[in-house]
Amino acid sequence: MAPTPKGRATYHHGDLAAALVQTTLEIIDEVGVRGFSVAEAARRTCVSPGAPYRHFADRDALLAAAALEVSRRLRAIYLETAADVGSAQERLATVAGTFVRTAARYRGGLDILFAPGLRATHPELRDSTREFVDLLLPSAFEVVAPGDAAVTAVALLDALHALARGYVAQLLEGKFGDPDDVVEEVATRATRAARALVAGYGVSSGPVGEGCGDR
Amino acid sequence: MAPTPKGRATYHHGDLAAALVQTTLEIIDEVGVRGFSVAEAARRTCVSPGAPYRHFADRDALLAAAALEVSRRLRAIYLETAADVGSAQERLATVAGTFVRTAARYRGGLDILFAPGLRATHPELRDSTREFVDLLLPSAFEVVAPGDAAVTAVALLDALHALARGYVAQLLEGKFGDPDDVVEEVATRATRAARALVAGYGVSSGPVGEGCGDR
DNA sequence: CATTCAATGTATGAGCCTCTCACATCACTC
DNA sequence: GAGTGATGTGAGAGGCTCATACATTGAATG
Known part of the structure; x- marks a missing residue:
């Protein structure tokens, strides 16, 4: 009912696309491409699991970015x-x-x-x-x-x-x-x-x- | 209740491991490694989704084989x-x-x-x-x-x-x-x-x- | 032969993931 | 200061991996 962002001050992230790309690189360094998941990237960026899909069509698009x-x-x-x-x-x-x-x-x-x-x-x-x-x-x-x-x-x-x-x-x-x-x-x-x-x-x-x- | 195999005559497959390897190669030719799933391999071989795990520890083991x-x-x-x-x-x-x-x-x-x-x-x-x-x-x-x-x-x-x-x-x-x-x-x-x-x-x-x- | 047993398959389900949809919130424009 | 488009939330459908309990069968054993 009350969409309050969890680990952030503002409702909007600011530059989620860039942040996701950065987080993606970090995750992949840790667990490889196979271990990477959009959900995990969203989690580390403190956004909801669906948010990344506003910026990237699908998992592969984020990886490509x-x-x-x-x-x-x-x-x-x-x-x-x-x-x-x-x-x-x-x-x-x-x-x-x-x-x-x-x-x-x-x-x-x-x-x-x-x-x-x-x-x-x-x-x-x-x-x-x-x-x-x-x-x-x-x-x-x-x-x-x-x-x-x-x-x-x-x-x-x-x-x-x-x-x-x-x-x-x-x-x-x-x-x-x-x-x-x-x-x-x-x-x-x-x-x-x-x-x-x-x-x-x-x-x-x-x-x-x-x-x-x-x- | 009655575990009757669907697309087969006998309950046991005969040589499921080999069949799975073959099917795996076919699937990968069609949709690539990313698109491959153990479930799909099981489906095409007419066994239950769990059967492959009797022969291969996990998805990667099947791929490696x-x-x-x-x-x-x-x-x-x-x-x-x-x-x-x-x-x-x-x-x-x-x-x-x-x-x-x-x-x-x-x-x-x-x-x-x-x-x-x-x-x-x-x-x-x-x-x-x-x-x-x-x-x-x-x-x-x-x-x-x-x-x-x-x-x-x-x-x-x-x-x-x-x-x-x-x-x-x-x-x-x-x-x-x-x-x-x-x-x-x-x-x-x-x-x-x-x-x-x-x-x-x-x-x-x-x-x-x-x-x-x-x- | 009857019985037992290990191997192999089925059914079910927990947990995770991808991606969608309706709705909330905010920045910006006119 | 109201409207609007971009961006985020929450809930959920559907699929997948893998674990577990149970069914079936062929082969060895007595």
Whole structure:
């Protein structure tokens, strides 16, 4: 009968959408995507279980919003780290390592950013990482053989992306041991692998012919 | 009062565990891991909602069992495809492409095989892919510089694994368009990237120093 | 054979979650 | 200062996971 908010002074929250996104990230860090529930997010934000649905169509929409926030933070970190790297080759290689290190810090965050279901249904998540590509494309061009540079540069970035995500996946699932303990080692490996990849795509690389077919 | 099975002749199913695993794979192909529920699996197998819990401790255990089945099928396919590839370099490169193609066919299957939560909590899933590593290690040894061969060969396989999984992730989330349409293209790209990677780790590769530090 | 028993399935239900709907409250505009 | 749209509350329908008590059956045992 008397809708009085429980843990708050005012009836309206103020900025519930943002608060929910923040809370969502915290919950996911604790219990993972599977353990996350909209109800719990509402509880921690001291609103009724139905309130979140005023701002997000469904559970997935809230998760996607949180993932977008992660993407924003990732980009910021990237800009800090890669700006002061000299050669294009090393810049690309460094990105891979940084990506792995960041994954360890944002843990659950990356879980949603790369959750298969979410990315397939929420295109804005894919767009957000595409902006990353634009950031890196110039470096890729510098590194690649001049022939079909445009195609090859993009292909190189896709390969680097694949490589980094694969390492992150292996890191977070504990393949190499406790993630916190092995971050640095894995980041180093990722950097080295990226270096090898870049070298393989590079100008004077004999073994890798261009436009080579499969099998 | 009278527990009569509904869609069956006999009271006991016969091999409910196996049937559930099969049904689970089908459901996941249709609606993804998120959409899967034990209740639905029970329904399709014409048993009561509680029956599956006689065979699997919880939802995740059933998913893990299904993932293991996928892993078995994957290995079979791999053995067919890679056996008749001549050089070690090309064998490794081919694996990456094959992996991507298989991913497109087993779609949902790979979703669970690589579901972050599952792999982290069910070590048998990680073990199952480790057997893959044993299969490939000899090829990796052939390809790698003789110095610290043991370490480098394993590192190369990790890198290849990372690369392939990353491509699969991008493929299945629709980054390149409808998965069915672009499988071949992506598989080719994966193969090429793998080739570049192998070349980068290879014997006479100047640019990639051994034991090189990060940044 | 009759009996027992472990394995397997059913029925029921507690507790949680997602999402909906009618209604309350508030900030803002005219 | 009344109207209005945005935001929150409370209640609830329907579904799911998992636990528990009970029914059924095939196989081993005497």
